[in-house]
Amino acid sequence: MTGVFFTWLSGKQGRTQVERMARHTEEAATRGRLAQERRDAYLAALFVAELGLRRKRYEREDELDKLAELNQK
Structure with missing residues (x-):
């Protein structure tokens, strides 16, 4: 009986x-995805700001x- 208990344990x-x-891996993947999304959003905002300055x-x-030419972009 003791063997069964320790096997179960x-x-x-x-x-x-x-x-x-699995939970830690999923959380790490989520953090990485969010960081990539923030990075992409930041670069897009910089691009829009640069276009505005050029305009x-x-x-x-x-x-x-x-x-x-700039307005075509």
Whole structure:
């Protein structure tokens, strides 16, 4: 009877460990995905800001050909 109990206990501990490792792996993947999304959003915001600055400069310097090219983007 004692052998059955310890066999069950070691199996339970093994399953608990596997569940814990799976949860940690999933959390790490989520953190990585969120970091990538934040990085992409930041780069997109920088790109939009740069386009706005270029547009203003081209308008100020009356460079209509460059302004038309920029508006296509």
